Amino acid sequence: MSSTKFISISSQKGGVGKTTVNILAASIFHFLGKESVAVIDCDYPQHSLEGLRHKELAHLQANPDKAAEFHALGQASYPIIACEVKEALSVAKEMENQYDLVFIDTPGTINVPGLLELWKQLDYVFMPLEADVLSVEATIPFAAALENFAKGQPGSRLKEYYAFWNKHIKSEKQAFYQRTEELFTEQGIPFLQSRLEHSVNYKKEAMRSTMFPLSKEFMRLGISNLIQEMAHIIFASEVPDSAKISPVTATASTNC
Numbered sequence: 014m015s016s017t018k019f020i021s022i023s024s025q026k027g028g029v030g031k032t033t034v035n036i037l038a039a040s041i042f043h044f045l046g047k048e049s050v051a052v053i054d055c056d057y058p059q060h061s062l063e064g065l066r067h068k069e070l071a072h073l074q075a076n077p078d079k080a081a082e083f084h085a086l087g088q089a090s091y092p093i094i095a096c097e098v099k100e101a102l103s104v105a106k107e108m109e110n111q112y113d114l115v116f117i118d119t120p121g122t123i124n125v126p127g128l129l130e131l132w133k134q135l136d137y138v139f140m141p142l143e144a145d146v147l148s149v150e151a152t153i154p155f156a157a158a159l160e161n162f163a164k165g166q167p168g169s170r171l172k173e174y175y176a177f178w179n180k181h182i183k184s185e186k187q188a189f190y191q192r193t194e195e196l197f198t199e200q201g202i203p204f205l206q207s208r209l210e211h212s213v214n215y216k217k218e219a220m221r222s223t224m225f226p227l228s229k230e231f232m233r234l235g236i237s238n239l240i241q242e243m244a245h246i247i248f249a250s251e252v253p254d255s256a257k258i259s260p261v262t263a264t265a266s267t268n269c
């Protein structure tokens with residue numbers, strides 16, 4: 014049995030936070046959870062994750078203080094492999110048993126050659142959505158496609174997919190949140206309890222670092238709870254190192 018878990022934060026709606034949460038999850042599991050992590054960026058042609066890594070590396074090269082800070086971490090960053098969706102399955106298969114966790118960032122559309130086969134390689138999919146009708150309307154058919162074309166299909170390892178709220182604003186639209194969760198329950202789509210708060214901090218580069226741990230102040234935005242909840246699902250009865258993830262372990266400043 015494979016010791017690698019393949020995860021994607023994915024949906025067919027742009028701008029809901031797929032790439033953001035893939036980075037957050039990969040970085041937190043790697044730097045704070047001490048899992049061995051790799052990332053496949055097949056959001057072709059943007060490859061925003063790979064682009065981010067290049068930007069961070071260039072920043073380190075130009076700033077010796079920042080480079081020294083990185084070396085002081087004593088921990089290498091995780092690999093980010095960019096490819097097209099149709100190549101991602103073979104990239105993923107090569108990573109089998111090499112890493113604890115592989116995060117796969119996919120495009121915001123399902124009409125891409127190779128995507129259905131890639132889905133069958135995923136153990137879990139987490140679907141971010143925002144409190145708007147378009148986001149909800151895009152998530153239901155996406156979940157239906159995962160159900161019909163991946164989960165339970167021959168050779169598929171997809172165990173479950175979960176919706177979760179991103180950009181959550183506590184003071185707004187509570188009835189909308191509740192109605193949507195009821196609708197999803199009727200449709201058999203599970204919802205995570207954790208919600209990621211809407212925050213202007215997401216504009217800061219430190220929030221999407223692939224080379225530094227997330228600082229403590231940012232872990233408070235619902236991120237810590239979300240990652241813990243994901244860890245319990247992903248590792249089920251296993252006792253993951255990530256169960257030890259706690260906001261207090263994060264220290265480094267990450268203004269890269």
Ligand SMILES: Nc1ncnc2c1ncn2[C@@H]1O[C@H](COP(=O)(O)OP(=O)(O)O)[C@@H](O)[C@H]1O
Nearest residue numbers: 027028029030031032033180209210211212215
């Ligand atoms: N919880 C949040 N609060 C505020 N802005 C967010 C949040 N999550 C993501 N964003 C912002 O939303 C935008 C789209 O996010 P991104 O991850 O690129 O979406 P996708 O990959 O789904 O297209 C980015 O500018 C990102 O910084």
Ligand SMILES: [Mg+2]
Nearest residue numbers: 031032056061
């Ligand atoms: Mg994206």
